[in-house]
Amino acid sequence: MADISSLKEALSASPDNLPLLLLLGQAYLEDLQLSEAKETFERALSLHPGNPVARTQIAQILDLEGKSSEAILRLDQLAVDHPEFAPAWILRSKFALNEGEASVARDCYERAISIDATLADPELLKRIREAGGGSRGRGRTAASHLSQEAVNDDGYGSDFEDDDFESDPFEEVTDGLEFEENSEIDFDHAGGMESVKEDIRMKILYPMENPELFEAYGKKAGGGVLLYGPPGCGKTLISRATAGEIDAKFLNVGLHQILDMWIGKSEEKLHEIFEMARKNAPSVLFFDEVDALAADRKDMRSSAGRTLINQFLSELDRDSAKNDGVLVLGATNAPWHLDSAFLRPGRFDRLVFVPPPDLEARAEIIRIVADGKPIGGLDPLALAKRLEGFSGADIKAIFDQAIEASLGKAMKTGKIVPITQKQLLKSAKGVQPSTKKWFESARNYALYANQSGFYDPILKYLGIEK
Ligand SMILES: Nc1ncnc2c1ncn2[C@@H]1O[C@H](COP(=O)(O)OP(=O)(O)OP(=O)(O)O)[C@@H](O)[C@H]1O
Ligand SMILES: [Mg+2]
Structure with missing residues (x-):
């Protein structure tokens, strides 16, 4: 490995040199200097948009930072743009293995080797075999799932009675999904956030404590609250604390748990998750980084994505689904990427700004x-x-x-x-305040794309008069 200081020196003489940037990023990564590594690969991407090496490495970094859903999502997007880029398939295989999806790991590994045999990794193959990925799975791999153009679009639910998958060892829909019980943290563990806490109490705690009163006004416990705001200001924390506060069961739904490799399975899995929450009410379902799942439908490349969004909407819908006692919390840094259908009454009908702490x-x-x-x-x-x-x-x-x-x-x-x-x-x-950067882009959305005044709290926070 070339050492960091000599690479930096070489770069200062030739700052836009892509191979050097990639080497430096790699050196940082090997040294586990993750934020420097990420910055370097992002710089490489800004000079060479879409570069698959940089994109793969960023996915690797995200995974090391514990953001495994986002890492998988990024790789899956890369697979659509550059299906022939073999190293990404190797990494995807490792991620699948970490998720306990041995047959997906196997598929991705074989795909990598068929493109570039020099990437053969006996150690990885051994781990895949040990995890039970010895024989080829049926169905489709991540890439074909994402690039599939024509998918049967006619709904969900009953379609999947079809017992075609019955003997598939990977068919367990609620695989690995478990409610966390007795969350040890409650609202006292989140400093400030008073208005957020009050919103959540109003949605679930008070209706549970005063059912007759709320019933008289036609209100039930549960519903959807979307938390948005700059990173690191407690969205995830307050969601977990909610479960502790109301002594409800808490299910943190990661994206990768839904975006199943098998066509049609994602919708079924999502339905299964909501059913579990309904059975276990009072419960809190938490969808982190919900923008990635609920992205504007125009942006979705595949019709599989569209059916998944429609499924999410129908599960969320208070008119058609029985969600009494189920509080659905979503969190996002980028609410403007959300399909506006999510924000209609009966769905995520409370949009709550989580500001930086005063x-x-x-x-x-x-x-x-x-x-x-x-x-x-x-x-x-x-x-x-x-x-x-x-x-x-x-x-x-x-x-x-x-x-x-x-x-x-x-x-x-x-x-x-x-x-x-x-x-x-x-x-x-030595620590830079991190919220300012977010407001730079948030400000523009709040000023120029502020339908229904959704982002008024951002303007108010920034002291901008409308
Ligand atoms: N209000 C708070 N009270 C106490 N600790 C906090 C608070 N806000 C953030 N923290 C600390 O910062 C960490 C990160 O916060 P959290 O993950 O909830 O942020 P977030 O808003 O979900 O960020 P992101 O948008 O990046 O997901 C928490 O685990 C906690 O240690
Ligand atoms: Mg979070």
């Missing part, structure tokens, strides 16, 4: 993050004052850095070295 909320987050850690002389409010524009995740990053520094010292002396306010302030200098 001063008081930041102080509260500081208290929450500091809880149980050896910290001397913490002044949350004073620290919060210095952290304008920081998200909850940024604040956590500051603490993580300070903790590492103290731990370093503690290991030398063998004694606990408390984290100090001064150290936290020092770490804060």
Whole structure:
């Protein structure tokens, strides 16, 4: 592996050199400097849009960051654009293996090798065999699923009674889906977010506590709430905390759990998930990164995507589906990519902006993050004052850095070295507030694509008068 500093030096002489950029990204990746690696590959992409090497590596990085659904989605999109790019199939195979989908892993592996035999990886093949992917599965692979043009479009549900898949070992529809019970975190674990909490209470907690009262007004517990806002400000956290708060079962639905490889199976799986939630009510179904699933229908390449969206809409619909006691939470950073059909009454009919924490909320987050850690002389409010524009995740990053520094010292002396306010302030200098960037694009949507005033809260937050 070429070393990072010499690559950087070479690049400074020839900044647009694609092979050098890819090598540098690779070097960062091997060194697990993920954000640097991602930045480098993104730079390569900005110079050479669509470059499959950079796209594959970004998927790899996303997976390492724990964003496995997004990683899989990106690779599947790459498979549509560059079906002959073999390394992506190898990576896809590994991802499938991680998801416990041995036969998909096998298909993807074979596809890679048929394109480029030099990519043969006996170690990977062995793992696939051990996971039960020895024989070729029936049906279609990820690529054919995505590029399939003509799919039988006439609905879902009853069509799948057809027992064609009966003996397929991979047919378990709710495979790997389990409700998390007794979530240990509740609303106290999320600092600030008062209006979000109140919205959620109104949708589910109060109706459960006062059924007669709500019934008199024709209101039932449950419904859909879409949380949107800049990254790291607690959308995922508050969703999980909701389940703890109302003592409901919580199911975090990852995209990859729905986007099944087998045509038609995704719709069935989604139906199955909603059925599970209905049976287990009160329950919270959480769809993270819902924009990826519910993208504007015009954007979807395949009709499989369209049927899936239609299925989602009909499951969500309060008129046709019995969703009493089921709270459906969706989260997204990009609500403008959502099909507006999702925002109609009876579906995600509460659109809730989750803003960056204000001063008081930041102080509260500081208290929450500091809880149980050896910290001397913490002044949350004073620290919060210095952290304008920081998200909850940024604040956590500051603490993580300070903790590492103290731990370093503690290991030398063998004694606990408390984290100090001064150290936290020092770490804060090394962390960039991450919410500003989001508002740069959000501002434009709020100003120029603000149908029905959906994004008024963004304008209000930015202090823009309409
Ligand atoms: N209000 C908050 N109170 C306490 N901790 C918070 C808060 N907001 C964020 N955090 C911390 O930041 C982490 C990331 O937050 P979370 O994953 O909920 O953000 P998000 O809005 O879902 O971001 P993304 O859009 O990137 O998915 C949390 O796990 C938590 O540690
Ligand atoms: Mg999230």
